[in-house]
Amino acid sequence: xxxxxxxxxxxxxxxxxxxxxxxxxxxxxxxxxxxxxxxxxxxxxxxxxxxxxxxxxxxxxxxxxxxxxxxxxxxxxxxxxxxxxxxxxxxxxxxxxxxxxxxxxxxxxxxxxxxxxxxxxxxxxxxxxxxxxxxxxxxxxxxxxxxxxxxxxxxxxxxxxxxxxxxxxxxxxxxxxxxxxxxxxxxxxxxxxxxxxxxxxxxxxxxxxxxxxxxxxxxxxxxxxxxxxxxxxxxxxxxxxxxxxxxxxxxxxxxxxxxxxxxxxxxxxxxxxxxxxxxxxxxxxxxxxxxxxxxxxxxxxxxxxxxxxxxxxxxxxxxxxxxxxxxxxxxxxxxxxxxxxxxxxxxxxxxxxxxxxxxxxxxxxxxxxxxxxxxxxxxxxxxxxxxxxx
Numbered sequence: 001x002x003x004x005x006x007x008x009x010x011x012x013x014x015x016x017x018x019x020x021x022x023x024x025x026x027x028x029x030x031x032x033x034x035x036x037x038x039x040x041x042x043x044x045x046x047x048x049x050x051x052x053x054x055x056x057x058x059x060x061x062x063x064x065x066x067x068x069x070x071x072x073x074x075x076x077x078x079x080x081x082x083x084x085x086x087x088x089x090x091x092x093x094x095x096x097x098x099x100x101x102x103x104x105x106x107x108x109x110x111x112x113x114x115x116x117x118x119x120x121x122x123x124x125x126x127x128x129x130x131x132x133x134x135x136x137x138x139x140x141x142x143x144x145x146x147x148x149x150x151x152x153x154x155x156x157x158x159x160x161x162x163x164x165x166x167x168x169x170x171x172x173x174x175x176x177x178x179x180x181x182x183x184x185x186x187x188x189x190x191x192x193x194x195x196x197x198x199x200x201x202x203x204x205x206x207x208x209x210x211x212x213x214x215x216x217x218x219x220x221x222x223x224x225x226x227x228x229x230x231x232x233x234x235x236x237x238x239x240x241x242x243x244x245x246x247x248x249x250x251x252x253x254x255x256x257x258x259x260x261x262x263x264x265x266x267x268x269x270x271x272x273x274x275x276x277x278x279x280x281x282x283x284x285x286x287x288x289x290x291x292x293x294x295x296x297x298x299x300x301x302x303x304x305x306x307x308x309x310x311x312x313x314x315x316x317x318x319x320x321x322x323x324x325x326x327x328x329x330x331x332x333x334x335x336x337x338x339x340x341x342x343x344x345x346x347x348x349x350x351x352x353x354x355x356x357x358x359x360x361x362x363x364x365x366x367x368x369x370x371x372x373x374x375x376x377x378x379x380x381x382x383x384x385x386x387x388x389x390x
Contacts, residue, residue, distance in 0.1 A: 001144065001145075002020060002022075002144065002145040002146055002147075003275070004016075004146065004182040004195050004273045005087040005195065005273055005274060005275050005350065006272075006273060007266055007270060007271065007272050007273075008270070008271045008273075009162055009266070009267070009268040009269070009270060009271075010219070010222045010223060010226070010269055010274075011263075011266060012224055013223075013271050014227070016047055017145075017147070017180055018230075019220075020145060021140075022141045022145045022180055022347050023085075023141070023148055023180060023227070024081070024084050024085040024088075024142070024175065024236065025088075026231050027088065027231065027234065028084055028088040028089075029087065029175050029176060029231065029240070030231065030234060030235075030239075030240040031088040031089035031112055031167070032057040032084040032088055032089045032090070032175050033089075033117070033174060033175050033176050033240040033241075033243055033244055034089060034239065034240050034243055035090055035091065035092065036087075036089070036090030036092070036173065036174065036175070036238065036247075037240075037243035037244075037246070037247060038092075039092035039095065039096065040166070040169070040170055040247060041246075041367060043095065043096070043166065044066075044067065044166075045066065045067050045068045045165055046068060046069070046071075046095045046096050046097045046206065047067070047068075047069040047070075047140060047165045047168070047169035048069065048070050048071075048072060048076050048096055048097075048107070048167065048169055048172065048173065049069055049070075049071055049101065049165050049168040049169055049172055049287055050071070050072065050073070050074065050076075050077070050156045050172045051071035051072055051073060051108075051111070052071075052153045052156050053073070054117055054118040055071045055118060055121075056071065056111045056117050056384060057071050057072050057073045057107070057108045057109075057110065057111050058071065058072065058107055058108060058109065058110035058111060058125060058126045058127070058133060059071055059110075059117060059122060059123075059124070059125055059126055060122075060123045060124050060125070060128075060129050061118065061121040062121055062123050063121060063165065064121075067164070067165055067166070068123070069165035069168075069169065070097070070107060070126050070129070070131065071123075071126075072106075072107040072108045072126075073108035074108070074149060075106045075107060075108035075109075075134070075135060075136045076100070076105070076106065076107050076108065076172070076173070077149055077151075077155070077173055077178070078106070078136040078138045078142060078149055079100075079105040079106040079107075079136035080100075080105060080173050080175075081138070081141075081149060081175060081178055082136060082137070082138055082139055082141075083099075083103060083105060084175050085139075085140075085141070088187070090283045096169070097129075097131075100131060100132070101129075101130045101131060101132075101257050103135065104132045105132065106132050106133065106134050106135065106136040107126050107131045107132065107133055108133070108135075109133055109134060109135070109136075110125060110126075110127070110133065114136050116296045118139065123148070130247065140173055141180055142183075145180075145322050146182060146183050146193070146194065146195075147180040147181060147182060147183065148180070148181060148182070148183050148184075148214055149178050149179075150178070150179045150180075150181055150214035150215065150218070150220060151171070151172075151177050151178065151179075151220075152178070152179055152221070153171050153177055153225040153248050153250070154171075155168070155171045155172040155177070157325055167247075167249065170247030170248055171247070172249055173249050174228075174244050174248060175229070175239065176231070176240065177244065177248060178246040179220050179223045179224050179227065180223075181212070181213050181214035181223070182194070182195045182197070182213075182214075182273055183195065184196075184197060184211065184212050184214075186276070187276060192275075192276035192277040193276060193277075194276050195273040195274060195275055195276060195390050196211075196273070196274040196275075196276060197211060197212055197213045197271075197272070197273060198271070198272030198273070198274070199213055199216065199219065199269065199270070199271060199272070200269065200272065201268050201269050201369070202268050202269040203270075204370055205317065205370075206269070206370075206372070207317075207371060207373075209318065209319060209322060213271060217322065218269070219269075219271075220267045222262050222263070222265070222269065225258065225259045225262035225263050225266075226263065226266075228241060228255075228259060229259050229263065230369035238329065240267075241255075282387050306330055306331050306332070306333040306349075307320065307323045307324065307327065307330050307331070307332050307333065308333045308335065309332070309333065309334045309335070310334075310335045311334060311335075311336060311337075312336070312338050312339050312343075313336060313338060313341060313343040313376065313377050314334065314336065314343060314348070314375060314377075314378070314379065314383075315334070315373065315374075315378045316332075316334075316355075316358070316359050316362075316373065316374050317372060317373040317374075318372040318373070318376075319372075320332060320355075320359070321356065321359045321360075324352055324355055324356050324359075325356065327352075328352055328354060329352070331349060331350060331351050331352050331355065332348070332349075332350045332352070332355035333347065333348065333349050333350075334347065334348040334350070335347050336348070341377045342378055343376075343378055343379070344389050345389065345390055346387055346388050346389040346390045347387070347388050347390060348383065348386050348387050349386055350383065350386045351386075354386070358380070358382065358383065359374070362374040365376065
């Protein structure tokens with residue numbers, strides 16, 4: 001098992017993953033991306049998406065326009081990526097469903113039967129359509145090297161009628177949309193696996209999203225930039241990257257222009273990974289992370305059409321901003337229940353765009369760069385119309 005324990009610059013970590021052959025070969029990545037794109041560009045049905053909300057995993061659905069798709073947790077991506085690692089591209093003679101069924105690639109285990117789902121669009125459980133259900137081993141990147149797959153472009157957002165299963169499938173399974181990072185800790189009884197993650201910028205602790213470098217936007221952008229930089233040096237690499245950008249609705253020219261900037265900025269960052277078995281739980285909790293708050297009543301959850309937050313004062317974080325971007329149909333609702341201080345008790349109901357613009361106005365300040373948050377013991381200027389006393 002690969003040991004990631006230690007400190008790395010982002011490029012040192014990336015180079016280690018390449019030297020250990022954690023990623024599929026660039027030739028295999030290019031071959032599969034092009035092969036997948038050639039099928040996808042002509043396909044009008046038979047897609048596999050990351051299950052979410054009304055389309056939970058391990059089921060087959062049919063849209064009103066006749067588009068059929070299956071849903072899965074990340075196991076489908078892991079299984080598809082493992083196939084890419086060992087085989088490269090595939091002609092997709094029988095489509096994506098045919099590839100998964102013939103090669104015995106995995107969809108995730110079914111979710112509990114009482115989980116809500118769109119019954120009007122439901123066709124059948126995936127297992128009834130000859131799909132293989134279970135947990136993909138992810139050999140060797142997941143099983144041998146203790147790495148997890150993270151998507152550079154989010155693959156688990158809501159599936160609305162305006163966002164097609166075809167687009168979701170391209171984002172979910174494109175091999176160029178995958179970045180590999182160490183697994184986070186998993187402790188079962190006396191057994192521990194994975195690594196505690198730390199990130200520093202200019203020598204100062206930088207907050208992580210969900211305590212995971214693989215979930216933190218800036219890390220994904222940097223590691224993806226290294227991968228694409230190297231891939232573009234290989235035959236057909238540029239063609240494969242253009243195909244990926246088309247599938248994922250990314251601006252190719254803007255993405256290319258970002259690469260040198262991100263690689264230059266990567267020099268300001270440092271990764272710090274510690275074995276789960278080597279670090280006491282109470283030590284880990286002393287590291288500030290997005291989501292860890294002194295306010296005992298602090299909560300954050302996604303419900304209906306609002307991202308709901310509880311705090312003892314006005315308080316927004318990078319976590320909240322990421323959720324606002326991820327769920328553009330949701331507004332930000334902050335319930336303030338002060339224990340002391342000057343902030344009145346009440347509720348903020350801030351429209352999505354207004355909330356994002358307010359948070360963006362705080363980005364780039366010393367406090368935001370260091371702590372990834374903004375707090376104020378009073379109603380911020382410009383938000384008084386969105387606060388109601390209780």
